[in-house]
Amino acid sequence: MKERRKLFYTRLSENLKKIDFSSKNLKSKVTKGKLELWFNDGMHALINITTFVTHHKKGEFGADVGIIISSGKIFKLLNDTRLFNEYPIYDRERLYVATHHNFVPKHEVDGLYNFYLDVDIEKEVNKIVAHIKNYTLPIVYGFQEDYEFLLTIYDKPIIGIYAGLSNPFYIGIILCLLNNTEDKIDKIMSYACGEHASRYIDFFESDYQLGIKKLKEALIKLE
DSSP states (O other): OHHHHHHHHHHHHHHHTTSOOTTSOEEEEEETTEEEEEETTSOEEEEEEEEEOSSOOTTOEEEEEEEEEEOHHHHHHHHHTTOOOOOTTSOTTEEEEEEHHHHSOTTTOSSSEEEOTTSOHHHHHHHHHHHIIIIIHHHHHHTTTOHHHHHHHTTOTTTOSGGGBSSHHHHHHHHHHHTTOGGGHHHHHHHHTSTTGGGOTTOOTTTHHHHHHHHHHHHHHHO
């Protein structure tokens, strides 16, 4: 198994290093099972690919892709306005934590990436990297510039980002304000009162209007 895992991590690193970030104003770093990205506003994204054994036979293993986004202008807005309602499992500056189960459609991968003995390691690595490019990185860039994309998938089953956010109501409001689409705030409101309301832990009907006012004022100062 050690040789197969070694080949996995080697091919993974080689493929991650081939991703072209030249159009993005950032710093990137690839290490064993990790892709890290830093942006000008201080936002940090960690894409972590881990291997482990569950139901696998000798010589086999599974892989999981995780993503952690922390710091940056969105966190600063939450922090400056004191609207950061922290999940106990998150460190203070983590604003989004998820795995590929949360954003890769099930028809693409149903469960783990399984490296059974009859699975070609290079082909499966190529699939993981393709999913990182097609599903993970758009979320990362969404917190930087493509706010419309995040708002479009915000509360969708399977690929929605709301479940991985530390503060889904106010981050949704921030995305609307950054995207200059205040008309979408009503939709975030409907999400916070809808079928996934239990996830919107930072929404309180008694004071949300004051929170939005604080965010608008803080955004003007930030700009």
